[in-house]
Amino acid sequence: METKVFGEELKRLGFDFFTGVPCSFLKDLINYAINECDYVGAANEGDAVAIASGAYLGGRKAVVLMQNSGLTNAVSPLTSLNYTFKLPVLGFVSLRGEAGVADEPQHELMGQITTQMLDLMQVKWAYLADEWEEAQIQLQQADNYIAQNQTFFFVVKKGTFNKEALQQSTHVFTHQPSIINRPTDTESPRLTRFQVLDTINRLKDASSIQLATTGFTGRELYEVEDSAQNLYMVGSMGCISSLGLGVSLAQPSKKVIAIDGDGALLMRMGNLATNGQYGPSNMLHVVLDNQCHDSTGGQDTVSATIDFAAIAAGCGYRHVEVVYTTEQLEAAITLWQQQPQLTFIYIPTIKGAKDNLSRPSIKPYEVKERLVKYING
Incomplete structure (x- = not known):
């Protein structure tokens, strides 16, 4: 799927604030977010969920991106911040360790339980389609959940997005004297x-x-x-x-x-x-x-x-x-x-x-x- 087209649809729906922790399955969508939107690189996935929640409080529609191994880091805010306060964020979590797909051994168990974890946390979710027309419909459905103060996650399989090159960053990170x-x-x-x-x-x-x-x-x-x-x-x-x-x-x-x-x-x-x-x-x-x-x-x-x-x-x-x-x-x-x-x-x-x-x-x-x-x- 064309990453830029997908990203532009997210922006059209108002999702222009992104935060997360990188994953190779999501790298092209992350690169798009860095290139074209406001993006905050978080130290861990739970922090990213909280950052996105703060952006929502401030009037921005926020997206959080993470590898499924990092979903474990996000359990606390998803269950006690987003659920309790009815603070919706749109999430994308990769499906590392998918059955039948060669992957690293550390992803085996999470590949089996990613969607079960989302169910247990009462987070609405769907596998993201790799065809644009279907994905566009899914994005509208996800936006409807957000409008009802419900968090929604897409589970993303390997190879869903095509290549999006990371542009030269204009944000210069230098240590400021304190x-x-x-x-x-x-x-x-x-x-x-x-x-x-x-x-x-x-x-x-x-x-x-x-x-x-x-x-x-x-x-x-x-x-x-x-x-x-x-x-x-x-x-x-x-x-x-x-x-x-x-x-x-x-x-x-x-x-x-x-x-x-x-x-x-x-x-x-x-x-x-x-x-x-x-x-x-x-x-x-x-x-x-x-x-x-x-x-x-x-x-x-x-x-x-x-x-x-x-x-x-x-x-x-x-x-x-x-x-x-x-x-x-x-x-x-x-x-x-x-x-x-x-x-x-x-x-x-x-x-x-x-x-x-x-x-x-x-x-x-x-x-x-x-x-x-x-x-x-």
Whole structure:
């Protein structure tokens, strides 16, 4: 099938934001996306799903591309982000290990269970036809599912797309020198999570979008103020900065604040590199580090041995702040608002949550719909 013709039909239907992880079966469609559309190369397939979901929140119709071995990396966001929030993405997953087709041994089992996994996750899917007329009909059907807030995946067999050469990239990836500000006075008592969230919320304006990671962080932000500008992540641990990246790229006029935790960041730390490469200036990534998994009983993370600020700087964040007090936090956020650049703020916090902490009474998909209306209203 003519890759360019297929890609142009995707664009005609509004799908012009692509993200994913390469696969040889999909290389020509990926090359088309890089050549002709907005494409974000993700560190892993779960990050790609979250990036695409963020782009959808920002008003873009997004496509995610992956090898079927990487479908396993995408299970968490597909089941707890896309399903729970009714966040639709259009997916293409290769069928490595297809029965009767010679392939590498590591693909044998996934070739047998790819479509079963999609069924188990209640993801609508179809084998992509290799004839253009039938494929065009399938794309329209897939677009109808997306319009109903349902994720849809095409399973792509070997040889479906013809050759599409990768053009010379105009996106120059170079490491930008990073500034790390560390206070000399580190004796201040650690802040509570609630104090940090209250400070962030007080400084928001009409263009701010606040995305809170799963667990106590989202629940406490809800108690600080339930706002149409907020999203309270449930599940999808580690995906908050990927979601923030997608929103930031789709809505460059908005101020996107991704509020993360040490355990969540450790789970998907590879996305720091993706954030650094694409570097949206309208994104602020805030990490609250209490050195434990607070909402599951306070078990230790390994963050006590990690310099998150140095890692963020090494991954290409333009500005990095280590803060200990509300005054330092206010100054760091104000600087980002006045001089936008991809910024990382690291804050050590104490363990524990607010007493009698409630849960959002609004359903996740209602939070999504409210936020989409706010962003695009």
